Amino acid sequence: MTEHSVDERLTFRTASGMLVVDMSDIAYFKGDGNYSQIVTFYSTDTVLIGLGGLERMLDRAVFVRADRSTLVNIHNISNLLPKQHRCVFRSAAGVEVEARLLAPVFKRLERLL
Secondary structure, eight states: OOOOOOOOOEEEEEETTEEEEEEEEEEEEEETTTTTEEEEOOOEEEEOOOOHHHHHHHHHEEEEEEEEEEEGGGGGGGEGGGTEEEEEOOOTOOOOOEEOTTHHHHHHHHOOO
């Protein structure tokens, strides 16, 4: 996969089958060994691919490596709260999820936004 539209649906292998997700519903991915946790505005699931594989697969203009173990959808970032080490993501429907990030990450994310 190279060029992606924001409305594109992505398919991921999970332990129990396949997970189909709209790219715009993904807040972030968190590394978990050889797997990753995908955090959407509706659920959290384990996908059978590491962050390195996700980085190669996903559009780098949308998904950015925030730190060693986190890949974020920068189109869904609504608030950066560096003093609290929190990044808030908001869906088009107004649903919010948060990720805790390391302090140095926030300056990099601010430059990208």
